[in-house]
Amino acid sequence: MKKHSVREQIVETASRLFYKQGYHATGINQIIDEADIAKASLYQHFASKEDLLVEYLTRKGIETNAALKAEVAKYNTPEEQVMAIFDLLAGLSASHEYYGCNFLNIVSELPVENERVRAIIKKQKDDVRALFSSILHPIHREQLADELYMLFDGALITNKVQGAQWPFETARNIASKII
Known part of the structure; x- marks a missing residue:
C-alpha cells in the first residue's frame, strides 16, 4: 500500500x-x-485553515466537474445528457456517505465578505452552468442553462433540508419538460 x-x-x-x-x-x-x-x-x-479550505474546494471543483462531464459523455442527445446529470445527483445522494453539496455546505458557513473562498465556489457553480449551456448548444437552447442550473442547485438544497430523494426526481421531471 x-x-x-x-x-x-x-x-x-x-x-x-x-x-x-x-x-x-x-x-x-x-x-x-x-x-x-x-x-x-x-x-x-x-x-491557515482557510488555505486548507481553498485546497479542498479547488480539488472538489475539479473532481466534480470531471464526474459531471464523464457522466454526460456516456449519452448522445442533449436531453439524455441533462437527465443523466440529475440521475447522477440522485445516485450520489443515496450514498450513506452523502452530506450534501460540498460547495453549498461551505458557502452557508461563510461571511459574505470572504471573497477568496466564495470566488472558488462561484467558479464551480459557473462551471455547472457552462456545462448545461454546452450540452444545449447543439439544439440552440443555451438560454435554458440558467433554469437547469437553478433546478440543479435547488434540488441539492431541498434534498439537504428534506433528507429525501424527491427533490432530484422533481428537478428531473421539470427539466424534462423544459428541454
Missing part, C-alpha cells in the same frame, strides 16, 4: 472532516490528530 505524503494526509483528512462536519465545526487540532501529524507539519504546508 502506497504511503501518502504528509500534505496528502492533511488534505484528505481535512476534506473528509470539512465535508462531514462543516468548516467551522472542524478544528485544526482535530485535523492534526486524525491525520496523525505534527502541528508544525500542517503549518509547513498550509499557512
Whole structure:
C-alpha cells in the first residue's frame, strides 16, 4: 500500500472532516490528530485553515466537474445528457456517505465578505452552468442553462433540508419538460 505524503494526509483528512462536519465545526487540532501529524507539519504546508479550505474546494471543483462531464459523455442527445446529470445527483445522494453539496455546505458557513473562498465556489457553480449551456448548444437552447442550473442547485438544497430523494426526481421531471 502506497504511503501518502504528509500534505496528502492533511488534505484528505481535512476534506473528509470539512465535508462531514462543516468548516467551522472542524478544528485544526482535530485535523492534526486524525491525520496523525505534527502541528508544525500542517503549518509547513498550509499557512491557515482557510488555505486548507481553498485546497479542498479547488480539488472538489475539479473532481466534480470531471464526474459531471464523464457522466454526460456516456449519452448522445442533449436531453439524455441533462437527465443523466440529475440521475447522477440522485445516485450520489443515496450514498450513506452523502452530506450534501460540498460547495453549498461551505458557502452557508461563510461571511459574505470572504471573497477568496466564495470566488472558488462561484467558479464551480459557473462551471455547472457552462456545462448545461454546452450540452444545449447543439439544439440552440443555451438560454435554458440558467433554469437547469437553478433546478440543479435547488434540488441539492431541498434534498439537504428534506433528507429525501424527491427533490432530484422533481428537478428531473421539470427539466424534462423544459428541454
